[in-house]
Amino acid sequence: MxxxxxxxxxxxxxxxxxxxxxxxxxxxxxxxxxxxxxxxxxxxxxxxxxxxxxxxxxxxxxxxxxxxxxxxxxxxxxxxxxxxxxxxxxxxxxxxxxxxxxxxxxxLRTARRSDHLPDVLQHQHVEQLTGHLAEAAQEIAHAEAPDHAAHALSLRDAAMVELLYATGMRVSELSGLDLSSFETGRRMVRLLGKGNKERIVPYGVPAESALRAWLGHGRPELATPASAQACFLGRRGGRVDVRTVRRVVDAQLARLGTTAARGPHALRHTAATHLLEGGADLRTVQELLGHASLSTTQLYTHVTIDTLRDAYGQAHPRA
Missing domain, CATH: 1.10.150.130 (Tyrosine recombinase, N-terminal domain)
Incomplete structure (x- = not known):
């Protein structure tokens, strides 16, 4: 069925x-x-x-x-x-x-939890994804008759994707971001996670650049009195909702055509996997993702072990 x-x-x-x-x-x-x-x-x-x-x-x-x-x-x-x-x-x-x-x-018994994780993007896929978003924004800006609203939305989409990957934040956490959530000088963002638990997460230079472009050139085009302190906005100036973020990310991932990964959660899983592959310890990744239990974070080790096994098979002379 x-x-x-x-x-x-x-x-x-x-x-x-x-x-x-x-x-x-x-x-x-x-x-x-x-x-x-x-x-x-x-x-x-x-x-x-x-x-x-x-x-x-x-x-x-x-x-x-x-x-x-x-x-x-x-x-x-x-x-x-x-x-x-x-x-x-x-x-x-x-x-x-x-x-x-x-x-x-x-x-009442609980069904055994599924350890299946969504597909993870390879590093080159992330580069293609973010590169395409940046190019799309530039193309709209340099058109003979630029559509200012479309340009603003393209800057927003680029900033949202960069932040989702840079921080591994949940889509609901991204939607709930306010302007005051950021410590731009330190490249840190304050997130309100499940159970209203607050955590502070760093982000890198590419995300900072995309965020500055959105706040400086995109957000002012869409902002209305209803925008208040919301960081990311919808077409009509209100706070962007979770469905819009999902739709944006799904559309951009579908453009790649090289991965089955879908949805903002795929970017969260990708961020976690890349952190572990880069040498971050489980406790650090747990704090960054806001997992209440380390066992949830340990699911990502299955992915990195598969990567390690593949690398061993290709590189070791007696594999």
């Missing part, structure tokens, strides 16, 4: 159950989770309520059958585990508050 998209979004006309609203308020005000994480919890719980009825009557069998249906529909193990985590957090909270007589998720 071909995989299908996770159709988790609730119907627009459906009223949100009061119990879900109360739980979301708990996540927002007591646990301080990010807006993106809260959206995922809400979407998962609304889908569960739509398929299995009132959550006050939720039982283990109902949860298992719902997850089984999603598995049959082709959802990945990681997506299923995220949904399982959403339900576990909800039922534990609901049981503590007296909304459920027992916590049905206590006996």
């Amino acid at each position: 071909a995989p299908v998209q996770d159709q988790s979004a609730e119907p627009a006309a459906a009223a949100e159950p009061e119990l879900i609203t109360a739980f979301i308020d708990h996540l927002r005000h007591e646990r301080g989770l990010s807006a993106q994480t809260i959206r995922a919890y809400r979407s998962d719980l609304l889908q569960l309520a739509q398929r299995r009825g009132p959550l006050e009557q939720l039982r283990l069998a109902g949860i298992r059958s719902w997850l089984g249906e999603l598995h049959e529909a082709g959802l990945s193990r990681n997506t299923l585990n995220r949904k399982t985590a959403s339900v576990r957090a909800f039922t534990a909270w609901a049981h503590r508050r007296g909304h459920l007589p027992e916590d049905p998720s206590v006996r």
